[in-house]
Amino acid sequence: RRTGQRTTNAPMFLRLLSPTIGRRALHRCPAARTTMSSFATSSNAPPPTPSFANSRLTPQALSEYYEAxxxxxxxxxxxxxxxxxxxxxxxxxxxxxxxxxxxxxxxxxxxxxxxxxxxxxxxxxxxxxxxxxxxxxxxxxxxxxxxxxxxxxxxxxxxxxxxxxxxxxxxxxxxxxxxxxxxxxxxxxxxxxxxxxxxxxxxxxxxxxxxxxxxxxxxxxxxxxxxxxxxxxxxxxxxxxxxxxxxxxxxxxxxxxxxxxxxxxxxxxxxxxxxxxxxxxxxxxxxxxxxxxxxxxxxxxxxxxxxxxGGNAPFIVFEDADLDRAALALLGSGLRNAGQTCICADKVLVHDDVHDAFAEKLAEKMARLRLGHGLDKSTTHGPLINAAALDKVEAHVTEAVEAGATLVVGGSRAHPGEGLKGHFFQPTLLTDVKVDMSCFREENFGPVLSLHRFKTDEEALEIANDTEYGLAAYFYTSSMRRSWTISEGLEYGMVGCNDVAVTGVTTPFGGWKQxxxxxxxxxxxxxxxxxxxxxxxxx
CATH class of the missing domain: 3.40.605.10 (Aldehyde Dehydrogenase; Chain A, domain 1)
Incomplete structure (x- = not known):
C-alpha cells in the first residue's frame, strides 16, 4: 500500500500481496530454499468476452471512425x-x-x-x-x-x-x-x-x-x-x-x-x-x-x-531497510505492466547482509502472482506485447543463467489458460547476477528481477550510475543521512527514497543523460x- 496507490485503487497484484492479508493466506515458496521453482499460479480461464456500454467505443466503431x-x-x-x-x-x-x-x-x-x-x-x-x-x-x-x-x-x-x-x-x-x-x-x-x-x-x-x-x-x-x-x-x-x-x-x-x-x-x-x-x-x-x-x-x-x-532503473536495498516494504515496492516497480515500463527496476542492488532474506521475501510473494487475460479480474499479470518482446526477455534470462546466475522463480514462457496463446512470460527472479549481464545492464521490458550483492554505499552508487540512462532510481533505507547522500549522488531525473511512486500530474517527469x-x-x-x-x- 506504500507504492503510491491506496489499496482499494491499487493494481490487483498489489492488493493480493498487501501485508494486510492474513498470514494464513500466504504460502511459502520452496524456491526460496532451493535453486529453482516453477511459477506458482495461472488463472486457467478462457479469455472473457468484452462488453462496452458506449457503442461508439467498440473496436469496430473506432475503426470505422478512424477510417472515415x-x-x-x-x-x-x-x-x-x-x-x-x-x-x-x-x-x-x-x-x-x-x-x-x-x-x-x-x-x-x-x-x-x-x-x-x-x-x-x-x-x-x-x-x-x-x-x-x-x-x-x-x-x-x-x-x-x-x-x-x-x-x-x-x-x-x-x-x-x-x-x-x-x-x-x-x-x-x-x-x-x-x-x-x-x-x-x-x-x-x-x-x-x-x-x-x-x-x-x-x-x-x-x-x-x-x-x-x-x-x-x-x-x-x-x-x-x-x-x-x-x-x-x-x-x-x-x-x-x-x-x-x-x-x-x-x-x-x-x-x-x-x-x-x-x-x-x-x-x-x-x-x-x-x-x-x-x-x-x-x-x-x-x-x-x-x-x-x-x-x-x-x-x-x-x-x-x-x-x-529508455531507462535502466536501479533499486537499492540497504541493510537498514524495511525489507517487507521494499519487497512489495519492488514488485510494484519491477513487475507492473509485466515489467513493460520505462521506469521499471531493472537492476536490484541488495546489501550483502540482507540479500538472502530479501530474496526469500520476494520469492514468497512472487509465488502468489497469477498470469492470465487482463479482463479476468483474478489476473495479476498479463502478457508481453508481441513475440519480439518475448524473445528478448527469454534471451536475457537464458544468457544470465548460462553465465552463472541462479534462477529462483519463473524463467520461462507460459500458457496460463484455455485460448491464451499469447506472449506470456513467468515473473522471474534471478540472484547471483553479474553487472555485465544483459538483464542487469539493459532495459528488459519484461517481468525480470535481477539481484546483485553490494557491500558499501560507494559501491552501490558506482554501479547504479554506471549506465547511459538516467530516468528513474529507487532506494530503501532508514537512515536520514543516507537519504540525502544517495538522493544527491544518483544521476537520475527522478529518485524515489523509500517509495516507487515517482510520477504524478503535479511533479515533473523527465530523465537525464540518454x-x-x-x-x-x-x-x-x-x-x-x-x-x-x-x-x-x-x-
Missing amino acids: QFDSKGIEKFSVKDPASGAEIAALDLHGAAEAKIAVDRAHDAFRNEWNPNRVTAQARYDALVRWERLIRENARDLATLLTLENGKPISEATIEVAGGADSVAWFAEEARRIDGDVMQGAKRRQRVMVLKQPVGVVGAITPWNFPFSMITRKIGPALAAGCTVVVKPSEETPLSAIALTYLAHEAGFPKGGVQIVCGDAKAIGAELTGSSKVRKIGFTGSTAVGKLLMAQSASSIKRISLEL SGLGCEHSKYGIEEFLQKKAVFLTF
Whole structure:
C-alpha cells in the first residue's frame, strides 16, 4: 500500500500481496530454499468476452471512425491483436506519409483559424479540456476494457491508467488559465518590456504501446491548453486507445483539425512529422535509438523536441531497510505492466547482509502472482506485447543463467489458460547476477528481477550510475543521512527514497543523460509548448 496507490485503487497484484492479508493466506515458496521453482499460479480461464456500454467505443466503431478521416479506400490494412489470446480485435488502414501530410495541413489550418490563440480565450480552452476530462471519466470502464484488449495489462492497471489520463487533462485545463508573462524594465528610461508566452503551433506527438492512454493525454493535454494543435501518431500495436481519445476530444468540442491522428507506417509518418516546416514541436516517448533518429530528422528545421526515452532503473536495498516494504515496492516497480515500463527496476542492488532474506521475501510473494487475460479480474499479470518482446526477455534470462546466475522463480514462457496463446512470460527472479549481464545492464521490458550483492554505499552508487540512462532510481533505507547522500549522488531525473511512486500530474517527469530531454506534467510541462516573445514598449 506504500507504492503510491491506496489499496482499494491499487493494481490487483498489489492488493493480493498487501501485508494486510492474513498470514494464513500466504504460502511459502520452496524456491526460496532451493535453486529453482516453477511459477506458482495461472488463472486457467478462457479469455472473457468484452462488453462496452458506449457503442461508439467498440473496436469496430473506432475503426470505422478512424477510417472515415481519410479517403483511402482499398488501402492495405494492419491487424491489431489481443496479446493475450492472439486474436484480431481490429484491422485498420495502413496509412503513411500522404495521410500524415493531410493531418499536418489540417492541424496547421486549425491553428490559424478555429484554434487560433488570438480568437480562442484561455477560458474557452479550459472549458473544452474540462468537457474532454468529463467524457473520459464517464466512459472510463469502456476505455479501460479497450486498453486491456490491445495492450494486455490487467483491467485494474488499465483502470488506473485511464483515471491518470483524466487527471492529466484536468491538471492542464487549469494550466490553460495560468499562462502568465512578465513585465521588465527596459534599457532606456522610458521603456518597458513585456514578455509574452505564445503557443509554438502544430505539435507532432509520437506515443508508445506500453501506456497507450496516459502517454497521449500528457502530450495532448498541455499542447491544447497552451493553444497548440496536435497530430498524434500512436503505436501500431495499440492504436485504439488513441482513436478513442481523439473521438472524445472531438465530442468535447475541439476542432477536428485541432486533434488529428495517423496510424500505420511509423517510419513514413515520423519522417513527415519531423520534416514538415508546419510542425514546430515533436514530443516522443519510446526508445533511445528512435529518439536519436527523431532528433537528427528534426535538426533541419530546428524543431523543439521533448523526449522521454529508455531507462535502466536501479533499486537499492540497504541493510537498514524495511525489507517487507521494499519487497512489495519492488514488485510494484519491477513487475507492473509485466515489467513493460520505462521506469521499471531493472537492476536490484541488495546489501550483502540482507540479500538472502530479501530474496526469500520476494520469492514468497512472487509465488502468489497469477498470469492470465487482463479482463479476468483474478489476473495479476498479463502478457508481453508481441513475440519480439518475448524473445528478448527469454534471451536475457537464458544468457544470465548460462553465465552463472541462479534462477529462483519463473524463467520461462507460459500458457496460463484455455485460448491464451499469447506472449506470456513467468515473473522471474534471478540472484547471483553479474553487472555485465544483459538483464542487469539493459532495459528488459519484461517481468525480470535481477539481484546483485553490494557491500558499501560507494559501491552501490558506482554501479547504479554506471549506465547511459538516467530516468528513474529507487532506494530503501532508514537512515536520514543516507537519504540525502544517495538522493544527491544518483544521476537520475527522478529518485524515489523509500517509495516507487515517482510520477504524478503535479511533479515533473523527465530523465537525464540518454533518457531524454525536457519534462512532462507539473507546472513545467506546459512550458514545452510555449515560446517567449519580448515586446519593447518605448514612450
